[in-house]
Amino acid sequence: MSRKFHVYGNWKLHNNAAASRALAQAVVEATSAFRDAVVTGMAPVFLSLAAVREAVPAHPHLKVVAQNGYPAPKGAFTGEVSFALLKDAGCDAVLIGHSERRQIFGETDAFLAEKVPAALAAGLEVVFCVGETLDEREAGRTWEVVGRQIDAVLPKVDAASRARLIVAYEPVWAIGTGRTATPAQAQEVHRLIRDRVAQLWDAAGAAELIIQYGGSVKAENAAELFACPDIDGGLVGGAALDAAGFAKIVAAAAAIRR
Numbered sequence: 001m002s003r004k005f006h007v008y009g010n011w012k013l014h015n016n017a018a019a020s021r022a023l024a025q026a027v028v029e030a031t032s033a034f035r036d037a038v039v040t041g042m043a044p045v046f047l048s049l050a051a052v053r054e055a056v057p058a059h060p061h062l063k064v065v066a067q068n069g070y071p072a073p074k075g076a077f078t079g080e081v082s083f084a085l086l087k088d089a090g091c092d093a094v095l096i097g098h099s100e101r102r103q104i105f106g107e108t109d110a111f112l113a114e115k116v117p118a119a120l121a122a123g124l125e126v127v128f129c130v131g132e133t134l135d136e137r138e139a140g141r142t143w144e145v146v147g148r149q150i151d152a153v154l155p156k157v158d159a160a161s162r163a164r165l166i167v168a169y170e171p172v173w174a175i176g177t178g179r180t181a182t183p184a185q186a187q188e189v190h191r192l193i194r195d196r197v198a199q200l201w202d203a204a205g206a207a208e209l210i211i212q213y214g215g216s217v218k219a220e221n222a223a224e225l226f227a228c229p230d231i232d233g234g235l236v237g238g239a240a241l242d243a244a245g246f247a248k249i250v251a252a253a254a255a256i257r258r
């Protein structure tokens with residue numbers, strides 16, 4: 001198994017251009033010792049992408065990530081940004097289907113099934129987010145929901161683009177709540193995702209798929225999460241806003257030998 005750890009920071013709606021540039025510079029510096037071992041990403045707001053791009057040296061293990069994009073290449077879509085424009089702005093990757101997009105902005109499985117192939121076709125790497133709510137988990141419906149989210153999108157990814165897809169499992173009840181899934185809870189869902197992808201794609205594609213965990217990842221819990229065999233890194237929200245703390249999460253990934 002040769003999967004590299006991928007640790008990406010989702011900065012959400014935080015930081016103006018100057019603060020984003022400073023944070024990106026600090027992250028690049030603080031994580032430089034782990035650059036060979038861990039793929040590291042930063043996702044600022046759209047308007048800070050250019051500043052972050054300038055601050056992040058071109059390197060295959062350093063990713064500038066957008067938080068969203070729109071599937072049509074152009075047209076009458078007021079307020080939207082196309083994947084081609086993100087690519088043009090120097091983005092390497094884009095988050096798609098974050099639970100905040102699904103819950104607050106009403107993004108459906110069907111819409112995400114359009115967005116993911118469009119982003120891949122534009123040449124971006126995609127971090128496709130899935131996860132169940134607390135009600136769904138407590139009702140024993142975790143896999144019903146996550147399996148449905150996976151089934152809606154993964155069959156739309158053509159074989160040539162598979163290596164550019166990352167799945168982020170982010171239980172909604174763990175996002176921004178300080179309540180992290182236990183390593184066992186996360187590993188169980190990661191394994192189910194990988195097994196399902198083996199059916200939808202093939203065994204080799206599933207074995208190579210990077211599956212990040214997200215939801216209150218921090219320096220204190222990263223090592224035990226990343227020690228799980230099917231957890232290939234993290235999508236980090238709150239703890240990514242501090243370069244030193246984020247670097248500790250990257251260091252935890254770098255310390256694990258697979």
Ligand code: PGA
Pocket residue numbers: 010170174175176177178214215216217235236237238239
């Ligand atoms: P959190 O956010 O680390 O603040 O829980 C994770 C995410 O929303 O990607």
